[in-house]
Amino acid sequence: MCIRIGLPLKMVIAILMAITLGSGYKEGLITAWLRLSALHEGSNEYSLAVKACENALALAPYASPLYMRLGEIYLKQGRYDLAEGAFALAFRYNSRLTAVTKWGDALFARGEVEEALEKWRKALRLNPADAGLHYRVGLALMRIGRLEDAIVEVERALPEIPQAHCLLALLKAPQSPDAALAHAERCELPAWKGWPWLPLEAQDLKELEEILTEPSETARLMGLGGLYLRLGEPHLAERTFLKATVQTPGSPEAQAYLGYARSLLGKDPEPEFARALRLKYTLPLTHYLWGLHLKSRGKLEAAAQEFAYALSQDPENPAYCAALADVALMRGDYREAEKWYRKATDLAPDEPGFWLLLAQFYVDVLLRGDQEAIGAAQEAINLAPDNPKAYELLGRAYYYSGRSDLALHYLQKSLQLAPVWACGPEPEGEGTALTPIGPCLSPEALRIMYYLGTVYASRGEREAALELFHRIQELAPDSQWAEKARGVERHLGVNTF
Template identity: 25%
Template structure:
């Protein structure tokens, strides 16, 4: 009676009273092992893990092969991250009850935590064989297959979990969304993530993962507005989640709202000042050409970790954009015994080009482009060197190849404009310069080049506007600044 009362109290969430009832039952009958097992479970519910563990160990001693005692002890050990101890207890459970589905399932979870998805897969399959309607085991099997890179089987497992628990399970829908994205099924991914968000309100497992997945799915479909709206909702629901802030910032950046992106990245850094978050903030500052804020962030990251390649290359790009070629060269030049990678050599070749060393730049950039054609900046710079050397046809061929890969490559568009202008195609040059301005509104040089073209074609007012914008973006731009002074001084007096 005491034991039955304890069970009733535990079901009613009156755990303290249930513990007392189980203790009383054991005083009356010390061999009532089922009361000891339930007492251990109730103590674990209260967070009294030490006493719970000892109680369950006593239960295994009192009755060898007690499946529930071993199983619950395994659950407790797994909570404490004692994976080997948990696996041993699940094995003892299964020795006594080979079709204990939950023990097979939990054993699989433990193997997954240990980084062995193959053993985990075997355990989940045994759990499903013991209970084909065990939705959690199907879900966990999907995770294991996903880790093994078997996306087809993973998809089937998650879809089965959804069929078995359509009303309350958000997890499988989230994982399905990720899988659909991996497989290029973008529209299915959108629907899966939407459903995950809806279900998460019901199952109490609301996280930003589904929101971020939905945003990525929208971006993959080219729908930046929908991605931004999704992440705005996520940030509203989870204002202290740094990953949601970072994802929102990324979406705003993709949409071209750099000020909005900076605000989100700054909040994300306050919440979690990880190297990744600080690098993302520095990158968007650099994209906006706010070197005074980007440069200290990059330098701090490199002070902390001199091997941070992403920060090093990004700082080099910033220095190149600022025209500080000496500092960029010092950063990129390999130290004694150090071998520069292709990305660093590409930037070093650009430095040599802009410092008037074409004999060095050509050989370096040609070697980089031959080894890694994806280095578009290097290819664009090489095309411009060919142009300066008088080979306009070769320059145009190289720059056309850059723009065929990325039609919005701002440097490629700028250099193509110069090439077309030199070949007498003023209309095409103007279009290329304007496209460069649209591709990167914060890049001063295309505005200056456009100003030069407009001035040469006697469109003085338009030229002044272009020079003004170049100076606004880069106050120390000597050519634009001098041209603006010259045109302002020569303007007729009213």
């Protein structure tokens, strides 16, 4: 828990620092507000940091560096729309290269990839040799499916950006496995968690290297496609499965996966699924993937029929049971959902993921704290003792059962295991450095902290609860957990703004 310096003392420190610099009165006040903003930011008091920065802007409304500073704070809070506005003003008032780069970063964080690409290309025209910008442009091109152009741009980021080897390994793997493996072996993963510029982590890199050494091209392509799907890169998956269908045109699995990748891209996958069914109608995988497509389009009855057929062909597959449970849950049939979640755990009693689904159903949906809910979460912990979600669900189940002491114990354990800090160091030098974007706290940690705060509040430990709620609101004020925290604060009689 951090020790907060009171506002008057912070302001005195800032003013003394400004006076030491020998500035004029107005310039000294601006410097003081900026120093105060930095002090608040260092204590994770982002709302006060914003206010101090706004006070400086009131004295110098056309100062581009002040808008840059404000935008950086908004980026750390995940307030991307406000960050975009601040960087746009900084660009207008002169900080052109850095401002337009960060403007693109804010757009990218909001999922507006093509708009981000346009800003980064504009920045590249200002500094054509910037490696960080070439990397950004390459990543954006990958995300919109221009894969060959992406390779060209990411190669231009070497050697300054060592993570470019990681991205090139992903991009080149389907066509040039040897070159991809060479890049993978030189890949340097970032030292901090939550880095938004690379879609893989250490375990993914290890899996990629294993796939690239697979002697069978068909097996290699199918493995790569599956990895791309798990990484959330459907464009790469589509290209890989398309190559697999050319390599083995008689493979219904390749056709089905190609259809599923195209479904994720919003394309019509029916031709690929139709080919897969013609090749082998009874293949359960095809019906399962087609069912996932139908479910994503809201066609729940048809999806349930496909999942049921898949299960009839492979009655020992727990994934098909879980899919039927998901559809039942979406239709509001809780009894049917519970039946299929329990069936999945019966078929795969040693798989923690299915116990987590069952526990999540009991706790998240039914808000149950009975022995069945506690037992499912405990079984998930037994099978995966480092999984923070399992401890969170067990803690919440005990909370619903009225045993707040055990709820605190397991939620605190969950928070210890969760990827809490998702931040890296402050950028050095030019503002095009590839630094983290967004709240300095993982979504998992935000959620766990909220539930931990509610347990403290229920026990009458008001200060402990408010400390957690305050931290959530400072670090991610626009998140659903900040909104929920404000609701509990109002219930506790705290004025929230």
